[in-house]
Amino acid sequence: AQSVAQPEDQVNVAEGNPLTVKCTYSVSGNPYLFWYVQYPNRGLQFLLKYITGDNLVKGSYGFEAEFNKSQTSFHLKKPSALVSDSALYFCAVRDPRSGGSYIPTFGRGTSLIVHP
Amino acid sequence: NAGVTQTPKFQVLKTGQSMTLQCAQDMNHNSMYWYRQDPGMGLRLIYYSASEGTTDKGEVPNGYNVSRLNKREFSLRLESAAPSQTSVYFCASSPTQGAGEQYFGPGTRLTVT
Numbered sequence: 001a002q003s004v005a006q007p008e009d010q011v012n013v014a015e016g017n018p019l020t021v022k023c024t025y026s027v028s029g030n031p032y033l034f035w036y037v038q039y040p041n042r043g044l045q046f047l048l049k050y051i052t053g054d055n056l057v058k059g060s061y062g063f064e065a066e067f068n069k070s071q072t073s074f075h076l077k078k079p080s081a082l083v084s085d086s087a088l089y090f091c092a093v094r095d096p097r098s099g100g101s102y103i104p105t106f107g108r109g110t111s112l113i114v115h116p
Numbered sequence: 117n118a119g120v121t122q123t124p125k126f127q128v129l130k131t132g133q134s135m136t137l138q139c140a141q142d143m144n145h146n147s148m149y150w151y152r153q154d155p156g157m158g159l160r161l162i163y164y165s166a167s168e169g170t171t172d173k174g175e176v177p178n179g180y181n182v183s184r185l186n187k188r189e190f191s192l193r194l195e196s197a198a199p200s201q202t203s204v205y206f207c208a209s210s211p212t213q214g215a216g217e218q219y220f221g222p223g224t225r226l227t228v229t
Contacts, residue, residue: 032215043120043206043220044159051215090159094216102147102166102216103174108158 002027004093006107013081014115021076021110023091033074034092034104035065044090050074061085081114088112118142120221122207128227129197137192137224139207145219146212148190150174150182152203153223159206165190167212197228 003026013019025031032051036044048059055067065076076089088111092104120141129135141148150162161174165184179201181193190209194201204225208218 034215034217036218036220041223043222044208044218046217046219049215049217102210102212103149103161103164104216104218106159108156 002031002093002095002105004091004105004107006089006091006110008110009108010111010113012113012115015083016080019076019078019081019085019112019114021089021091021112023074023076023107024072025074025091025093026072027093027095029095029097031074032094032096032104033065033067034094035059035063035074035076036090036092036106037061038088038090038109040087047076047089081112083114083116086112086114120207120209120219122205122221122224124224125222126225128229129194130229131198133197134193134195135197135226136194137205137207137226138189139191139221140189141207141209141219142188143209143211143219144187145209146187147210147216148184149208149210149218150180150190150192151206151208152176153206154203162192162205194226197226199228202226202228 035047050067091107094104123138146167149164151159163182165171168187207221210216210218
């Protein structure tokens with residue numbers, strides 16, 4: 001079974017400050033991990049993914065995520081937040097051994113609010 | 117590339133009416149999905165199609181049917197709409213190579229009165 005948790009419903013940060021959106025996961029083997037962003041009244045948009053290799057993954061719009069196997073975490077980070085980063089962020093996990101179904105499990109989402 | 121497109125964008129139905137939500141993708145993806153998004157519930161998978169010609173139930177399939185018309189199109193049908201089906205519906209597609217990240221459509225906002 002696979003599961004993912006986003007422990008914070010909301011994260012507040014001032015513009016220009018670094019931001020972190022937390023995600024922890026549970027999967028039997030080595031995971032595939034994803035971050036998506038959803039702007040108001042829009043569909044989810046793929047940001048970045050971890051498959052294997054370097055623990056620091058870089059994605060769109062200056063976001064990056066750090067994979068930590070020992071802590072089973074995949075936190076999303078950005079060095080300097082922008083007001084336009086305000087959105088809903090979803091973490092997702094997939095067990096590569098799930099075969100042809102390719103069904104990920106999504107977290108409940110974290111609302112990021114960046115204050116001017 | 118248009119990516120994933122959905123029609124309609126908005127719909128209001130009366131209880132008992134039926135409708136079909138349309139979804140199409142132009143990325144040559146094998147897998148397609150239908151989700152619903154409700155406040156506080158996150159995304160819930162309704163049905164998915166791992167490849168053309170196959171469909172399977174997800175977490176919340178009751179009250180819905182799907183058709184994978186061809187590789188590009190995957191429709192969701194509500195045979196007899198209920199107020200509990202008021203939601204935002206998203207279609208997504210993914211490749212079956214690599215990690216299989218999903219690409220989402222813009223959504224359909226459905227209200228059942």
